[in-house]
Amino acid sequence: MSFYENTLVAKQDLPKSELEKIKEKYSDLINNTSGKLIKVEEWGLLNLATKIKKYNKAFYIHFKFEGSKITLNEIKKKIKVDTSIIRHLIVKYKNLDTENEYFKKER
Amino acid sequence: MKRKSKKFLKKNTSSLSKLSLFQKSDGKFNRTCPLSVKNAPIIDYKNISLLKKYISENNKILSSKITSVSSGKQKKLTKEIKKAKILGLI
Numbered sequence: 001m002s003f004y005e006n007t008l009v010a011k012q013d014l015p016k017s018e019l020e021k022i023k024e025k026y027s028d029l030i031n032n033t034s035g036k037l038i039k040v041e042e043w044g045l046l047n048l049a050t051k052i053k054k055y056n057k058a059f060y061i062h063f064k065f066e067g068s069k070i071t072l073n074e075i076k077k078k079i080k081v082d083t084s085i086i087r088h089l090i091v092k093y094k095n096l097d098t099e100n101e102y103f104k105k106e107r
Numbered sequence: 108m109k110r111k112s113k114k115f116l117k118k119n120t121s122s123l124s125k126l127s128l129f130q131k132s133d134g135k136f137n138r139t140c141p142l143s144v145k146n147a148p149i150i151d152y153k154n155i156s157l158l159k160k161y162i163s164e165n166n167k168i169l170s171s172k173i174t175s176v177s178s179g180k181q182k183k184l185t186k187e188i189k190k191a192k193i194l195g196l197i
Contacts, residue, residue, distance in 0.1 A: 007194060009194060009195065046196075048195040049166075049192075049195050049196065049197050050195065052195055058195065060194075087193065087194060087195070089152075089190060089193055089194055091152075091190070097149075100149070102151075102153040102154055102155070103153070
């Protein structure tokens with residue numbers, strides 16, 4: 001078991017109800033596959049630096065969790081199929097810091 | 108009046124000591140690393156305001172010769188900048 005951070009970049013033209021569905025879907029996935037969710041952050045609608053798949057803006061959702069290899073494989077499988085997500089990034093950490101939130105002011 | 112004239116002379120001598128343009132200047136460029144001081148900011152791909160200082164106008168990573176970052180921190184910086192570029196933050 002080790003700590004991970006997962007950020008999802010979702011499409012610009014999604015309604016609010018679907019964003020919450022994505023949030024629930026991945027938080028349930030982590031909890032059901034021998035993982036433990038620690039924190040969820042919503043960074044909101046941000047400007048992209050360059051165009052990605054013809055989109056200028058995107059929604060950002062950030063997960064902090066503890067898990068094993070099984071949880072990671074499950075998440076990667078689901079992201080590949082999901083059409084509403086443009087990009088994602090998973091980073092491994094030794095110690096998570098839950099205090100600093102860099103995108104809180106820009107909301 | 109006398110004092111003023113003395114100052115003027117001193118300045119003149121300093122500029123005269125440099126004989127040619129190709130002589131090395133006396134100014135020191137060896138500054139200390141700004142990221143390995145006490146209470147230094149955390150290098151992370153979410154901390155965009157810090158990462159933007161170490162990027163040129165064309166989104167290229169600046170070399171450590173210009174910014175005087177230590178070699179260990181420069182390796183960390185490049186990794187975090189590349190992560191931020193994947194997400195489209197920079």
